[in-house]
Each structure stands twice: as structure tokens, then as C-alpha cells.
Amino acid sequence: MAAVAPIKVDAETDELVTQAAHFLGRPKKYIVDAAVREYIDNHRAEIQIGVKDALSRLDGSKSAAVSALTGFSSADLDDLGGFSR
Structure with a gap:
């Protein structure tokens, strides 16, 4: 169920x-x-484009994941304190 x-x-x-x-x-x-x-x-084609775009921006880093989820650029994230490496 x-x-x-x-x-x-x-x-x-x-x-x-x-x-x-x-x-x-x-x-x-x-x-x-x-x-x-x-x-x-x-709207399946539009959804697939969005998924492919999001996946293309991910590189395995925390910064890329947060950027994809929030819409903040990596520069914006750095201005907010960034991530420890």
C-alpha cells in the first residue's frame, strides 16, 4: 500500500x-x-531538462550541492563563509 x-x-x-x-x-x-x-x-521534457541542468552543475562537492539547492553561486556561498576544505 x-x-x-x-x-x-x-x-x-x-x-x-x-x-x-x-x-x-x-x-x-x-x-x-x-x-x-x-x-x-x-511537462516531462521540461522536467528532464531541469534535472540534466542540475546534474551538470554537481561536481561532488558540498558547495555544488548547496548551490544547486539554494540557487546561490559559489561566490555568494564564499561571501557567506564558504565551506572548510
């Missing part, structure tokens, strides 16, 4: 999901699951 993890959406989105679930006779989780899977399928 798959783990269940709550997600948060704004009130307007929740209302849309609620209405869709009601009129389609499906649970809300089915609507959200289908919508997310469809979105990812439709």
Missing part, C-alpha cells in the same frame, strides 16, 4: 477539486492524483 502524504492547496483550488470530484463521482484524491500525473506527463 502506498504511503499517503497530505498536500496543501489554496481554497479556490480545493473548491475546484471538490466540485470536479462531486460531478465526476470520484474521490478528491483521485482527481488530484490524475491531475498531477497528467501535468507531469505534459
